[in-house]
Amino acid sequence: MTGSKVVAFGHFQPERIVPNTELEKLVETSDEWIVRRVGIEERRWGTGVETVDSMAIKAATMALENAKDINAGDIDMVIVATCTATDRSPNMAARVAQALDMNQGPATMDINAACSGFTHAVGLAQGAIAAGTATNALVIGSEMLTDYTDFSDRTTCVLTADGAGAFIVSASEDNAISPAVWGSVPSLSDAVRIEAENDMKFAQNGQSVYRWTVTQLPKIASQIIERAGLQPEDIDGIILHQANLRIIEPLAEKIGAPNARVATDVVYSGNTSAASVPLALSKLMASDEPLPSGSKALLFAFGGGLAYAGQIITIP
Numbered sequence: 001m002t003g004s005k006v007v008a009f010g011h012f013q014p015e016r017i018v019p020n021t022e023l024e025k026l027v028e029t030s031d032e033w034i035v036r037r038v039g040i041e042e043r044r045w046g047t048g049v050e051t052v053d054s055m056a057i058k059a060a061t062m063a064l065e066n067a068k069d070i071n072a073g074d075i076d077m078v079i080v081a082t083c084t085a086t087d088r089s090p091n092m093a094a095r096v097a098q099a100l101d102m103n104q105g106p107a108t109m110d111i112n113a114a115c116s117g118f119t120h121a122v123g124l125a126q127g128a129i130a131a132g133t134a135t136n137a138l139v140i141g142s143e144m145l146t147d148y149t150d151f152s153d154r155t156t157c158v159l160t161a162d163g164a165g166a167f168i169v170s171a172s173e174d175n176a177i178s179p180a181v182w183g184s185v186p187s188l189s190d191a192v193r194i195e196a197e198n199d200m201k202f203a204q205n206g207q208s209v210y211r212w213t214v215t216q217l218p219k220i221a222s223q224i225i226e227r228a229g230l231q232p233e234d235i236d237g238i239i240l241h242q243a244n245l246r247i248i249e250p251l252a253e254k255i256g257a258p259n260a261r262v263a264t265d266v267v268y269s270g271n272t273s274a275a276s277v278p279l280a281l282s283k284l285m286a287s288d289e290p291l292p293s294g295s296k297a298l299l300f301a302f303g304g305g306l307a308y309a310g311q312i313i314t315i316p
Contacts, residue, residue, distance in 0.1 A: 003175030004129040006122075006313045007070065010062030010166040011282035012055050013044040013269065020158070027154035034158045039245020043161035043270025045146050051086045053095035055164035056142035059278070060096055063138065063166040070136055070168060072100040077107045077128055077137040081117030081274040083194060083304065084144045085110060092142065107134065114192060115241050115303025116182075117141060117274035118165070119310050122299070123180030125169045126311075140166040141274035148194050150201040159243075160202060161270030165278025176316075178228030181220060182309035188212060192304035213247045213302065218254040220308060221300055225255070228296075228312040232256035236295035237315070239284075241302055242266035242276035260298070261291065277301050291315045 019042045020031035034040055064072055080092040093108035107128075113120045118141035125137035142164035149160045169177070191212075192204040217240075225232055235257040240248050242265050252260045265280035272279055277299050284290060291297060293315055300310030 002130050002132060003172040004126045004169055005172040005174070005176035005316065006167050007170050007316050008063045008067035008168040009278065009282035009285050010059045010064070010066060011164065011279045012058035012062065013163040013279070014046045014050050016045045016047050018043050018045050023158055026151055027157060029154045029158060037246070038159060039267055040158065040270050041267050044163055046144055046162045050144065050162060052082050052084055052142045052144050053086055053092045055162070056080050056092055056096050056140045056166070057099045059142065059164035059166040060100065060138055060140055063168050067168050070170065072102050073104055074136045075102060075106050075138045076104070077125060077134040078102070079121040079125060079137065079139050080110045081113065081121040081141045082110060082143055083112045083114045083117065083273060084148055096138070096140065113307045113309070114305055115243065115273045115276065116301040116305070116307045116309045118277050119180070119299050119301045120182060120307070122167065122169065122177065122311060123182060123309060126177050126180070129169065129171050135171045137169045138166065139169055140164060141276070141278050143273040143275045145202060145271070145273055148200055148202045150203070153203070155206060156202055156204065159271040161272050163269060163272040163275045163279050165275050165282050167278055176314035178224070178312040180309055180311045181224045181227055182307070184308070185212065185306040188306035191306055209306070210244070210247065212306065217247070217300070217302065218251060220310065221251060221255045221298060224298060224300065224310045224312060230296060230312065233259070234296055235260045235298050235312070237261045237263070237291045237297035239263045239277050239281045239297055239299050241300065242269060242280055243271050243303070273303065
């Protein structure tokens with residue numbers, strides 16, 4: 001069975017920075033309330049020119065620029081995770097392949113598992129490589145959540161943001177991506193939703209999601225570590241879906257990985273759904289203090305469905 005590894009990262013965010021004080025002008029809220037409840041200080045909103053596919057293309061371009069010895073012509077699979085696709089057809093992955101002149105004709109597909117879409121997509125890319133049907137996969141999470149935001153709802157409009165992140169996943173002699181642990185909670189399938197009957201606006205039962213995360217998330221994270229054949233103390237980084245800082249911060253301690261660096265990009269990027277995990281990790285790797293090569297990073301995301309997925313990758 002062929003192994004796989006992540007070889008490069010990329011990301012893109014719109015230029016417009018929206019601090020909490022700007023939201024105070026839209027709804028009855030305050031900077032103090034938002035920071036206390038979810039930990040967000042600012043987020044990025046589209047400027048009117050960005051789309052799901054244009055952001056995906058820019059994140060993919062950065063990932064390709066960061067990859068050694070891999071270019072657009074080497075990609076034989078493109079997966080875009082999104083729940084806010086601009087069009088029903090063609091899919092966003094096809095738009096990416098067209099924009100990057102992938103005339104070799106890679107497999108192109110979108111998947112919608114909401115906030116956990118990207119970690120699902122990494123698992124799908126890993127499976128395709130293991131089956132021998134792909135060698136180099138471009139995996140992207142891209143979301144324009146503000147297109148589906150009710151700006152009169154103070155419980156949700158303070159969360160949502162726009163952005164994209166990308167990985168290049170390639171075949172490897174060594175398996176540097178652990179098997180995905182994924183699943184769903186059908187009884188909470190309506191806890192996070194964008195439905196036609198609600199004018200396609202993002203809505204959620206925040207308390208139900210929060211209760212599930214604080215009780216179940218540490219258990220599933222421990223399963224991911226166990227399936228990877230590791231111990232909690234082996235984990236060097238934790239990149240959780242950037243939904244709420246109050247959920248993210250205690251995880252390392254709860255699973256027994258007190259020395260792991262925990263990504264907290266939600267503070268500056270808000271909730272970007274399927275884009276949040278690759279966006280947070282790519283920004284961390286582009287910072288002045290990236291995770292060292294060889295580090296073990298736990299990826300885990302959850303959201304609409306209620307679907308969840310996660311795996312451990314070795315940092316290139």
